Amino acid sequence: MTTDAGLGRIEDGAVALLDTAFPHIGVVLEQEGSLRCLASCAVRRRIPIDEATLVAPLGRPRAVWGVGLNYVSKAARTGRGLPEQPILYLAASSGVSAPGAQVVIPQAAAEPDYEGEIAVVVGRRLYRANESEVWPAIAGITAANDMTARDVMRTTSVPALAKSYPGFTPLGPSLRTPDDLSDRDTIRVRTLVNGELVQDDTSAGMIFPVPDLLSRLSWFTALEPGDVVLTGTPAGTGQDRACFLADGDEVRVEVDGVLPLITRVVRPEDASLRDHRLTEPVS
Template identity: 85%
Template sequence: MTTEAGLGRIEDGAVALLDTAFPNLGAVLEQEGSLTCLTSCAVRRRVPIDEAVLRAPLGRPRAVWGVGLNYVSKATRTGRGLPEHPILYLAASYADPAPGAQVVIPGAVAEPDYEGEIAVVVGRRLYRAAESEVWPATAAITAANDMTARDVMRSTGTPALAKSYPGFTPLGASLCTPEELPDRDAIRVRTRVNGELRQDDTSAGMIFPLPELLSRLSWFTALEPGDVVLTGTPAGTGQDRACFLADGDEIRVEVDGVLPLVTRIARPAGTAPRDHRLTEPVS
């Protein structure tokens, strides 16, 4: 994990701060291709987790890929058939907000939504990769809140526009290597809004499992160290409930092996949604 005092690993309920000059875990992956080099770092000191000030673990990812409709539960809830191929998109890459940070919803967005997801962090280059090559090239998994402006998605038909507002893809709060996962074929993801459980599923419910998803993507692009692949969201989003995020809401995404990712919502008052169409229709 990345803290205000440097990189650290979680040990017995505390953060062991490591003796390393890397500014964040993304920088480690760009240079080393994995996180294993941190296991030999000396520990400078330990601080309780609740006293550590967390920062975005990866800094600014080089690329953030996402996939739409990748859980059977989500397809069932929306009444859609299962896709034959992954519905992929590339979102804007910003410096990720710190875990627990506030995300300000633009006044023009009427239907901001949460999407709890498992995020895969690439460690070694994947290009035209077989499924068997994906887990060995995976550095870690983490939690993601793939926030979406549903009204923008509906009016533009473009996922990248609906998901690329600043702060809309918080990641963290820590990373977990594949070796640390209790069952990498059934990674659990849960989302709570203001303490109420809204999403609860595992990666076993994916339409395109993680190795297949990254393998397919790698035949169209090269996935580089530090790239992030968001792997889809299960049923239970605000879209499914016709209930969108409001000022003061708190979203908590829980993924096996990592600290919960908390996002707090702020909505400016007195601004009205606008027409999101990029061009006027031709009459």
């Protein structure tokens, strides 16, 4: 039995395995700045999607940026005013996990939460960019589940700590290029937990739309090919519902034009697994 591996295109319910030496999309973007070079690659083999094992298409991104409170619906649910500037953070890229992977919740995280999001993948370097320069520099979008330990966030006030546990940043199994989007301003994102629809919104509900968000970010840092920017989550998180993730839960994030991202949650009951828990400072 032979095993084929490599990059592929989604075509008519199958993966068209491409004749290319690129190991993953991250390397393509580092060398080419876009995915256009893959359009001319010959197809080695077609594999039905249900027979293919899909792995992280981006490899390990150099940087994963995120933004808090970037949907009007989320701000309304929390009762907070709209921020005047994006609430930005940088999460550890070691938290990125493959689509379909199990995410082990550490004992230190008492309130693990899901956040269905549209992830933007940078194709060309953006630094001090105007809004009009952003979409032409984007290689594609995908689905993301920006998982957050709400109790750790509350205790530390540091998003990077609450979001950087291993596996806490699952990224989708496929990318959609901007040219293939019917409407870049109304990209839909939906989240289902154990089959129940809990989040449903579009990018039209963003407080800082994609061009504005990446432009603002680029005036503080250079966004490089392969970098990922998570664009925020709408209302309907476990925080909003007072219902956090438990052992055996399945989270499905759907973003227009890409394959769904499925994450399965595991919480070991082994009492010998002891994690350091950050506690409230003594005043």
